[in-house]
Amino acid sequence: MSLRKVAARLDAGPMRLYRYISTKEELFDLMVDEIQAGILPEEQPGDWREALSILAHRTRQAALRHAWPPG
Numbered sequence: 001m002s003l004r005k006v007a008a009r010l011d012a013g014p015m016r017l018y019r020y021i022s023t024k025e026e027l028f029d030l031m032v033d034e035i036q037a038g039i040l041p042e043e044q045p046g047d048w049r050e051a052l053s054i055l056a057h058r059t060r061q062a063a064l065r066h067a068w069p070p071g
Contacts, residue, residue, distance in 0.1 A: 003027060035062050 003024055007014040021027045039058045045051045 001028065035066055038062055 001024070003017050003021070004014045006027065007017050010017075017027075021030070039055065039062050041051075041054050041058065045054060
């Protein structure tokens with residue numbers, strides 16, 4: 001993971017990203033936040049077992065979609 005690779009993927013120059021993100025660590029934090037936001041269900045189930053099952057399933061789906069985060 002590098003700002004240069006992300007910039008290339010966005011079809012932008014790496015220096016352009018530095019207008020919005022000051023460090024690689026900040027970029028990484030933003031990417032992790034985006035993944036975690038997709039894991040939490042919109043509505044919480046009433047049963048705690050069901051809630052944990054849904055959370056585990058959605059976490060696995062996110063991990064399969066995004067191979068870059070450390071496991």
